[in-house]
Amino acid sequence: MRRPGPDYPGPVPNSEQNPGATPAPGDDTVDPRHHRRPLSYVRRTARLTAGQQKAWDTRRQRYLVDVPHEHRELSVHPDWRFDAAAEFGRSAPLVLEIGTGQGECIVHAAATHPERDHLAVEVYRPGVAQTIVRAGHAGAEPSVAGGNPGHELDNLRIMQVDAAELLGHGLPEASLDELWVFFPDPWPKTRHHKRRLVTPAFAELAARAIRPGGRWRLATDWAEYGEVMLAVADAAEGFRNAHGPGGRAPRFEGRVMTSFERKGLDAGRSVTDLEYVRL
Numbered sequence: 001m002r003r004p005g006p007d008y009p010g011p012v013p014n015s016e017q018n019p020g021a022t023p024a025p026g027d028d029t030v031d032p033r034h035h036r037r038p039l040s041y042v043r044r045t046a047r048l049t050a051g052q053q054k055a056w057d058t059r060r061q062r063y064l065v066d067v068p069h070e071h072r073e074l075s076v077h078p079d080w081r082f083d084a085a086a087e088f089g090r091s092a093p094l095v096l097e098i099g100t101g102q103g104e105c106i107v108h109a110a111a112t113h114p115e116r117d118h119l120a121v122e123v124y125r126p127g128v129a130q131t132i133v134r135a136g137h138a139g140a141e142p143s144v145a146g147g148n149p150g151h152e153l154d155n156l157r158i159m160q161v162d163a164a165e166l167l168g169h170g171l172p173e174a175s176l177d178e179l180w181v182f183f184p185d186p187w188p189k190t191r192h193h194k195r196r197l198v199t200p201a202f203a204e205l206a207a208r209a210i211r212p213g214g215r216w217r218l219a220t221d222w223a224e225y226g227e228v229m230l231a232v233a234d235a236a237e238g239f240r241n242a243h244g245p246g247g248r249a250p251r252f253e254g255r256v257m258t259s260f261e262r263k264g265l266d267a268g269r270s271v272t273d274l275e276y277v278r279l
């Protein structure tokens with residue numbers, strides 16, 4: 001299976017950050033149950049680093065939500081629902097980030113906002129493992145506001161699933177206070193645009209999952225995709241652009257600089273931030 005492509009010179013897929021990555025066998029372009037929904041990611045296997053493997057072996061049970069699958073590895077079984085109160089042992093505002101990559105943003109958010117609960121959703125196992133590594137460091141970092149020296153982050157959970165399925169039926173309706181989609185794969189080739197995460201159908205899933213008054217935040221360093229995101233979300237029923245129709249948001253202060261964003265900026269690209277309020 002082809003990667004997003006050599007015509008996208010900036011932030012690269014995790015597989016290219018980790019040369020051990022290889023595509024998993026089988027057709028990974030479409031969801032076999034929903035034949036017309038192209039997948040926004042490439043299924044691939046990859047070796048973990050020694051540190052990631054150790055975190056995976058010893059600490060994944062603390063963070064990883066055991067999601068039952070139905071028809072394929074990263075699917076969410078239609079009968080399963082995430083119960084945040086049971087999982088976190090309390091009722092608190094819930095923030096979900098899709099495509100957390102190496103976990104920089106969501107781990108920082110969990111460490112600095114102990115009053116909220118946080119869900120990281122990522123399909124790529126080395127990213128999930130690196131997020132577990134990072135969570136241990138953040139929990140042990142006394143200088144991080146809300147840090148819990150010598151402990152792990154109690155307000156973070158990770159799911160290795162396809163986020164579209166999670167939003168569509170794995171989460172209860174109106175259960176999210178915030179949904180973050182930062183630097184989704186741009187799929188720059190025209191023939192791959194159908195694989196982009198942010199589409200009108202995805203906006204419907206987002207509207208289902210976010211509570212009235214909640215926020216949907218997006219960011220991209222791919223200008224043309226930013227225009228598409230803006231058009232899609234401005235047109236989506238159930239959302240209001242927090243900065244007026246066609247408006248861009250200032251940089252969200254909760255969005256920390258990731259390696260993906262750094263590479264984009266270094267390549268001369270600028271970032272589009274968007275913010276929507278669920279009606």
Ligand SMILES: C[S@@+](CC[C@H](N)C(=O)[O-])C[C@H]1O[C@@H](n2cnc3c(N)ncnc32)[C@H](O)[C@@H]1O
Pocket residue numbers: 011012014040041098099100101102121122123124127161162163164182183184185186197258259260261
């Ligand atoms: C370009 S990376 C950006 C990572 C991170 N947000 C950052 O800024 O560093 C996009 C990430 O989204 C993940 N991804 C793509 N489709 C996904 C899906 N349907 N569900 C969950 N994660 C997905 C990819 O595996 C990849 O790690």
